[in-house]
Amino acid sequence: MNFTYSAEQIEFRDVLHALLQAEVGAERIRARWDTASGRDAALEAQLRDFGLYSLMFPESLDGLGLSVIDCALLAEVCGRAALPEPAVETMMVASPLLVDVLDRGLGNGSVQAVIEGVMSGDARVAVSHAINPHVNFVEDAHWVIAGVADAIYLLPRDKVEVTPLKSVDPSRRIAKIDFDPEEQYRLAEGEAAAAVLRSTLNRGALSVAAQLVGLSEVLVEQSVRYASDREQFGRAIGVNQAIKHHLADVAVQIEYARPVIARAAYTLSVSPERADIAVSHAKLAAARVGLLAARHGIQVHGAMGYTWECNVHIWSKRIWALVREWGDEGFHKNRLQQWLLQSNALLGPEFTFGRRSLLPDSRVSDPVSADTAA
Amino acid sequence: MMDLVYTPDQEAFRAEVRAWLAAHVPKVPLASFDTAEGFAAHREWERTLASGNWGMVTWPESYGGRGCDLIQWLIFEEEYYRAGAPARVNQNGVFLLGPTLMEYGSEAQKARFLPAMASGEEIWAQGWSEPNAGSDMAAIRCQAIRDGDDYVINGQKIWSTRAVYADWVFGLFRTDPASERHHGLSKILVPLSAQGVTVRPIPQLNGLPGFAEIFFDDVRVSVDNRLGDEGAGWQIAMATAGFERGLMLRSPARFQQASRRLVSLYRQHHGDLMDPAVEDDVLRCYMDAEAYALSTYQTASRLLQGGSIGPEASCNKIFWSELDLRIHDTAMRILGARAEVEPSGSSDQEDLGTWLDGFLFAQSGPIYAGTNEIQRNIIAERVLGMPRR
Numbered sequence: 001m002n003f004t005y006s007a008e009q010i011e012f013r014d015v016l017h018a019l020l021q022a023e024v025g026a027e028r029i030r031a032r033w034d035t036a037s038g039r040d041a042a043l044e045a046q047l048r049d050f051g052l053y054s055l056m057f058p059e060s061l062d063g064l065g066l067s068v069i070d071c072a073l074l075a076e077v078c079g080r081a082a083l084p085e086p087a088v089e090t091m092m093v094a095s096p097l098l099v100d101v102l103d104r105g106l107g108n109g110s111v112q113a114v115i116e117g118v119m120s121g122d123a124r125v126a127v128s129h130a131i132n133p134h135v136n137f138v139e140d141a142h143w144v145i146a147g148v149a150d151a152i153y154l155l156p157r158d159k160v161e162v163t164p165l166k167s168v169d170p171s172r173r174i175a176k177i178d179f180d181p182e183e184q185y186r187l188a189e190g191e192a193a194a195a196v197l198r199s200t201l202n203r204g205a206l207s208v209a210a211q212l213v214g215l216s217e218v219l220v221e222q223s224v225r226y227a228s229d230r231e232q233f234g235r236a237i238g239v240n241q242a243i244k245h246h247l248a249d250v251a252v253q254i255e256y257a258r259p260v261i262a263r264a265a266y267t268l269s270v271s272p273e274r275a276d277i278a279v280s281h282a283k284l285a286a287a288r289v290g291l292l293a294a295r296h297g298i299q300v301h302g303a304m305g306y307t308w309e310c311n312v313h314i315w316s317k318r319i320w321a322l323v324r325e326w327g328d329e330g331f332h333k334n335r336l337q338q339w340l341l342q343s344n345a346l347l348g349p350e351f352t353f354g355r356r357s358l359l360p361d362s363r364v365s366d367p368v369s370a371d372t373a374a
Numbered sequence: 375m376m377d378l379v380y381t382p383d384q385e386a387f388r389a390e391v392r393a394w395l396a397a398h399v400p401k402v403p404l405a406s407f408d409t410a411e412g413f414a415a416h417r418e419w420e421r422t423l424a425s426g427n428w429g430m431v432t433w434p435e436s437y438g439g440r441g442c443d444l445i446q447w448l449i450f451e452e453e454y455y456r457a458g459a460p461a462r463v464n465q466n467g468v469f470l471l472g473p474t475l476m477e478y479g480s481e482a483q484k485a486r487f488l489p490a491m492a493s494g495e496e497i498w499a500q501g502w503s504e505p506n507a508g509s510d511m512a513a514i515r516c517q518a519i520r521d522g523d524d525y526v527i528n529g530q531k532i533w534s535t536r537a538v539y540a541d542w543v544f545g546l547f548r549t550d551p552a553s554e555r556h557h558g559l560s561k562i563l564v565p566l567s568a569q570g571v572t573v574r575p576i577p578q579l580n581g582l583p584g585f586a587e588i589f590f591d592d593v594r595v596s597v598d599n600r601l602g603d604e605g606a607g608w609q610i611a612m613a614t615a616g617f618e619r620g621l622m623l624r625s626p627a628r629f630q631q632a633s634r635r636l637v638s639l640y641r642q643h644h645g646d647l648m649d650p651a652v653e654d655d656v657l658r659c660y661m662d663a664e665a666y667a668l669s670t671y672q673t674a675s676r677l678l679q680g681g682s683i684g685p686e687a688s689c690n691k692i693f694w695s696e697l698d699l700r701i702h703d704t705a706m707r708i709l710g711a712r713a714e715v716e717p718s719g720s721s722d723q724e725d726l727g728t729w730l731d732g733f734l735f736a737q738s739g740p741i742y743a744g745t746n747e748i749q750r751n752i753i754a755e756r757v758l759g760m761p762r763r
Contacts, residue, residue: 001384001445002377003668003675069376224758236761241747244754251753252689259668260661266378281661336657340637341644347660348634349452349627350388352667353378 001353003262005073013073019050020081026311029084033170037140038084047087048121056095061102061115068092068203068272072210072265079214082314084171086126086137090118092207093200094125094145100196101152106188110154114143131201131327134174138162146179147197151189155179169317199272202279204326206268209261209279209286211322213254215315216293220250222312223300230302237300246296253289260285263353277339280332287329290319380449387442388449394426395457407463408582413497413539416463420494429492430468433476437484438492444621444674448667451625466536467491467498469622471544474561478602478610487563499537499566501545501588502611504530509748511546512555512608516590518547518562520604523597525549525562527570527590535742537586538575540566546607549600559607563599570594579734621674621683623743624694626667632701632732633663636708639729643708655704662697666690688752695739695746702733 023043032038047053055071057063075088098115101107117123126138128146138144144160146153161178188196224247227238237243264282267275294316298305305312327335339345346354380388404419405412423429424438432447433439442450462468472491475484490496507513516529531545543564550558566573570593575583602610640656669690673683706713709729717727740746754760 001380001671001675002375002679003671004376004679004681006375220758224760228759228761235763238754238760239763241751244758244760245747245750247758247760248692248750248753251758252692255689256662256665256669256693259672260665262376262672263378263668266376281664284657285661285665333654333657336661337653340657340660341641343641345637347630347637349455349630349667352452352626352630352664352671353380 003259005069005262009070009073012070013077016050016052016074017077017080019046020077020083024081024083026314029082029171029314032084038137038171038173039140040085044085044087045121047085048119052087052091053095053121054119055091057099057115057119061099061119063095063119067265068096068206068269069262069265072206072261075207075210076214076261079211079318080218082171082215082218082318088207088211089127089136089204090125093204094118094127096203097127097145097147097152097196097200100199101187104188104192104196106192106196108154108184108187110143111187114154117142127200127204128177129197129200129204129326131204131331132325133176134165134167135177137173138175138177139164139173144177144179145187146177147193147200148181150193151181152187152193152196153179153181153185154187155185159185167321169321171314171318172321195273198276199268201326202264202268202272202275205279205283205332206261206264208322208325209257209264209282212286212290212319213257213261215319215322216250216254216289219293219297219312219315219319220247220254222315223247223297226301226304243300246300250289250293250296253285253292257282257285257289276335280327280335283327283332284329284336287323287332290323294319384445384449387446388453391428391450391453392457394428395453395459398422398426399457399459403458404460406580406582407461407536408538408578408580408584410539413463416460417494417497419460420462420464420497424493429494430472433472433488433492437488443678445671445678447622448625448627448671448674451627452630455625455627455631463536464491464494464497465623466500466540466544467496470500471498471563473622474601474610474613477613478561482598483601496542497536497540499534499540499543499586499588501531501534501537501543501564503533505532508533509745511611512559514546514548514559516545516547517551518549518560518595519551520549520597521594524594525597525600527562527564527593527595529590531588531590533576533585533742534573534588535585537566537573537588538583542566543588544601546611549604549607553605556608558605559611560604561601561607561610562595563601564590564593564595568593568595579737580731621670621687621690624690626663626670626694629663629694629697629701630667632698633659636660636701636705639705639708639725646708646710649707652704652707655700655707659697659701659704662693662700666694666697669693688749688757691743692740692746692749692753695736698732698736698739702729702736705729706733 032040051064054063055066059065071092075092078088098111102111114123118125123143124141125143125145126135126141128135130148139162141157144155144157159179163176165174167174227243228236230237261282264278267278297312297316301310301312304310404415407413407416427440429438431440431442431450434441468491475487502511504514504516516531518525518527534543537543543566546559547562548558549560570591572589574587576585578584636656636659712726715726717731755762
C-alpha cells in the first residue's frame with residue numbers, strides 16, 4: 001500500500017509546469033482568440049518536443065509508455081495553464097483509444113500511420129464520442145475518431161462534415177460533425193467498440209477532472225493576489241473573513257478532490273474496464289470544485305471579475321465548458337447512484353481500495369473494481 | 375510507485391484485528407460514557423483492549439502499543455468501526471496527549487503516564503478553553519505560579535471534555551503572570567483528585583454532562599507535571615495540533631461507517647415519498663467519506679515515505695465535521711417525522727435513536743477543536759497567504 005507519486009512522476013510534472021508557465025500566459029491565450037484556427041503552431045511544436053504526444057503510446061510503438069497516473073498529473077498542470085491546445089485530449093483520450101484498438105487486434109490500415117503522425121506532430125486527431133455533443137478543434141484536424149453508439153470510425157478529415165459553433169470559452173473551437181459511416185473507416189463495432197468507448201469515456205472524464213483541479217487552483221491564486229492588493233475602507237479586502245472563507249472553501253475542496261482523482265487514475269491504469277465508480281466520483285468532485293472556484297473567483301474580483309479585460313474569465317469559462325464534457329453531473333451521479341443502490345455494493349471503511357483477499361466472494365461489487373454492467 | 379493493494383502482512387494484520395474484535399466487542403452497546411455507569415463500562419472496555427495490546431497500536435510496545443505504522447493504524451480503525459466497537463472514552467489521552475508526551479515528555483513522564491493511558495487506568499480530560507479564551511486561546515488567564523518544586527494553580531477552565539468522570543486533565547496554564555498572549559504559557563498535567571479542584575458538570579445538547587467547568591483553587595502540582603519547557607506551552611500545543619490531531623482525532627473509518635449506514639437507510643426507504651434532494655446528499659456523503667479516507671491514506675503514505683504533513687491538516691477538520699453534519703442531517707430527512715424520537719432502549723426504535731444521537735453530536739463538530747470559522751481563517755492566512763489585517 002503506497003498512495004504516493006514517485007519522485008520521477010512529480011519531477012516530470014514540474015518540468016511541464018515550468019514549460020507551460022514560461023510559454024503560456026494570458027496574453028498568448030488571448031492572441032489566438034481572433035485567429036481563424038485558434039491554434040498556436042509554435043507551442044504545439046514545443047509540446048511535441050516535450051513528448052506530450054508520445055506519452056501514452058507504449059514503448060513498442062516508440063512511445064514513452066507512461067501510465068494514466070502520470071498523465072493525470074500532467075493534465076492538472078495543463079489545466080493550470082488553461083492550455084488551449086487539445087493536447088490533453090490527444091494524450092489521454094485519442095492515444096489510448098488507438099492503442100486499445102490495436103491491443104484488441106482491431107482497427108484498419110490507417111491506425112499505425114495515425115499513431116506515427118500523432119507522435120511526430122504531423123497528424124492532428126479530433127475525438128468525437130457519443131457522450132459529447134461537440135468535437136473540439138476538429139476543423140483543421142487531419143483525422144477524426146468518431147465513437148457512435150455501437151461502432152468506432154477513424155476518418156480522414158475530408159470525409160467529415162463540420163459545422164462550427166461558438167463556445168462560451170473563446171479558446172475552444174467546437175463543432176458538430178456529420179459523416180457517412182462507411183465500413184472502410186470502421187475500427188471496431190459491437191461489444192468491442194462498446195468496451196473501448198466506455199474506457200475512453202472514463203479516460204476523458206478523468207482528464208477533465210484533473211484539468212478542473214488545476215484550473216481551480218489558479219483561480220484561487222489569482223483571487224488571493226487580487227484580494228491582497230485591492231484596498232477598500234483603507235485596507236486590503238482580503239483581511240475580511242467573508243473573502244477569506246470563500247477562498248478557503250475552494251482550497252478545502254481542491255485538497256479533497258486530488259486523492260479521489262489519484263484513485264481514479266490508478267484504477268484506470270490497473271483495471272480500465274472496471275473504473276466507472278472511481279472515475280464518476282473523481283469527475284463529480286472536480287466539477288464541484290471547479291464550479292465553486294469559478295463562482296468565488298469572480299465574486300472576490302468584484303466588478304473586475306465580470307469584465308472581458310480581467311483574466312479570471314479565461315479560467316472560469318474553461319471550467320464552465322469542461323465541467324459537462326465526458327458526462328455531466330447527471331450522467332455521473334446516475335452511474336454512482338445505480339451502483340450505490342445495489343445490495344452487493346461494497347461500501348464502508350474496509351473497502352476504500354476495493355475487494356480484499358479476506359473477502360473471496362466474487363459476486364460483490366466494490367468501488368475500485370466495480371463492474372456496474374455485471 | 376503508487377500501489378493501492380494491501381501487502382500480505384497488512385492483510386494478515388487486518389485479519390488478526392478482525393478476529394480479536396469479533397471475540398471481544400461487547401454484543402450489547404454500552405451506555406453513553408457521559409453517564410457514571412457508561413463511563414465505568416467504557417473504562418472496562420479500554421482495559422480489555424489493552425489486554426490484547428490494542429490500546430494504541432502505533433505506540434511502542436514498551437508503552438502498551440504494537441509499534442504499528444500509520445497504514446496499520448488506518449486498518450485497525452477500519453476494523454474497529456466495522457465491528458461497531460465502543461467509542462474511545464480515553465480519546466483525549468490516546469489521541470491528543472499521548473502523541474504530545476511521546477514528542478515532548480521526559481523519559482520519566484512517558485513511563486509514568488503512557489502505559490496507564492493505553493490501559494485505560496487513567497482517563498484524561500482536556501483543559502484548553504476558559505470563559506474568556508475560546509477561539510482566542512492566547513487569552514488564557516488560568517495561572518500556575520511556581521512555588522519551590524510545585525506550581526500553585528488558580529483559575530478556571532471550561533468545556534473540558536470528559537472532565538466529569540476523568541482522572542486527569544491536561545491543559546495550558548499561564549506560568550509567567552507578567553506574560554501576555556501566547557508567551558509565558560506552559561502545558562501542565564493535573565490530577566482531578568487534587569485538593570482545590572472543583573468540577574462542575576455542564577449538560578450538553580443531549581442532557582448528559584459530556585463536558586465540565588473546572589475550578590482551580592490553590593491547587594498544588596509538582597513541577598514534574600509540566601510537559602516540555604516552562605513557557606513553551608503554546609508551541610507544544612500548536613505542534614501537536616497540526617500533525618497527530620489532524621490525522622488521528624477523527625479517523626476516516628468513522629465517517630465511512632456512518633455513510634454506509636446512511637446508504638442502507640436510504641435503500642431501505644427508497645420507495646418512500648422523499649425529499650428529492652436526499653438522493654443527491656446520500657451520494658455526496660458517500661463520496662466525501664471516501665475522499666476523506668483517500669486523503670488520509672495519501673497523507674499516511676507520504677509520511678511513511680519520509681514526507682511531511684501538508685495543508686490538508688488544516689483542511690480536514692472542516693471537511694469531516696461538515697460531512698458528519700451532512701450525513702446525519704440527510705438521515706433525519708430520510709426518517710422524516712420519526713427522526714424526533716429519542717433513544718429508548720427498545721430494539722425497534724434503537725436505530726432511530728442512534729441517528730438522533732449522532733445528529734445532536736454532529737452539531738458540535740464544527741465548533742470543537744477550533745471552530746470552522748477559525749480553521750478557514752488559518753487556511754486563508756497560513757496556506758493561501760492572505761493578509762491578516
